[in-house]
Amino acid sequence: MSQPLISIITPCYNAAPFLKEAMDSVLSQTYPHFEWVLVNDGSTDATEAIIHSSNDARIRYYKQENKGQCAASNFGLSKATGDYIKFFDADDVMNAQHLEAQLKKLNGRTDALASCAWGRFYDGNPASAQFIPETVWEDLESLTWIRKALSQQYDMMGAWVWLIPKGVLEKTGGWDASLSLNNDFEFSIRLLLAVKEVLFTEDAKMYYRSGNASLSQRPSEKAFAAAIRSTDMGCAYLLQRDHSPLMKQLCANRYQEWLYRIYPDAPLLQQEVEQKIKLLGGSNRSMDGGKVFQLLSSIFGWKKAKQLQRWLKQRGYRKLPFN
Structure with missing residues (x-):
């Protein structure tokens, strides 16, 4: 055989x-x-x-x-x-x-x-x-x-x-x-x-x-838009099969992960993703980060914490307790 x-x-x-x-x-x-x-x-x-x-x-x-x-x-x-x-x-x-x-x-x-x-x-x-x-x-x-x-x-x-x-x-x-x-x-x-x-x-x-220079460059807004389209399509397949509250939240969490990545580089796309998360009933996924980042997020919100993180990195502060 x-x-x-x-x-x-x-x-x-x-x-x-x-x-x-x-x-x-x-x-x-x-x-x-x-x-x-x-x-x-x-x-x-x-x-x-x-x-x-x-x-x-x-x-x-x-x-x-x-x-x-x-x-x-x-x-x-x-x-x-x-x-x-x-x-x-x-x-x-x-x-x-x-x-x-x-x-x-x-x-x-x-x-x-x-x-x-x-x-x-x-x-x-x-x-x-x-x-x-x-x-x-x-x-x-x-x-x-x-x-x-x-x-x-x-x-x-x-x-x-x-x-x-x-x-x-x-x-x-x-x-x-x-x-x-x-x-x-x-x-x-x-x-x-x-x-x-x-x-x-x-x-x-x-x-x-992981960690190749060729693979770790910041994606373009066009690439982020493609990532959201892929999420749209995959989640549509899933919700057609299973429209349960659990699956809706899992899809919302998937969008939330992308929101953490695209903010603040693509404001229009960000608004679109935030609306999708809202329509699905909201996400319970927190943004990953170090203890200082989590502390700042709890006080000012993750967006302000991420803005501060980027501001410091742009000024040469590479070793931060954010990550």
Whole structure:
């Protein structure tokens, strides 16, 4: 009996500083029956040369002009021939047992997603990643998974969490190319609402890179607007399925997190988000910060505290007890 084929899809844009490490982790997988669809999304660095440095026959390389992560992922999906789909970022790392463990966990099911453990690292060393257990690190009915994920202080809806049966994507469709920031949220909600269960795979680990200069720049107002559109769409799907007071508050909290991020850079968008939160019945999500920030927030409100935080940073006060 032939073994299932997994299609790994990786959009690459100026990924040269990290791509070799990502490639090593994929090409050393204990489950060998995969194809790796790498889509060079108009890179201007050595991305192409690094990909060509490997002669592994499982790599399928494509190049297009820069259209963004969603469009590149959709292009990769159009070329995928596997029974299962794995989206994988070009700057992350997966453990050697990742694919094998997720495939085993699904055990042939086409009505479920396999999830994975993940840890964040900042110093360029995946071994320093801390895997902090989440409330969703167990087998859960899909809507329960969503409720638990959104109830956490920070939910992780990255598409790289999932091993996805191809039939699920054929049912839900690919990525919305009009979205950029927060695009994983809308995409993952569609996936989750199309399956019965999420199966947590403890032995599949993803090492999530944070703190890159290229990834940590302040998003533009246009990007923030796309993030709110993604939230609009994802929450609309959720509330169509579950219009309970709990789900309304979870959606309000999701908007509140974005309000904390966009204030005070996009006043019109801020007003729009505040209205959405009000219509949902209000949020109970507080803004994260250090003890001094929390004290100032309790006295003056989080907006004044954030204004003071920014004012001090603009004047060179970097080491603040705000964060």
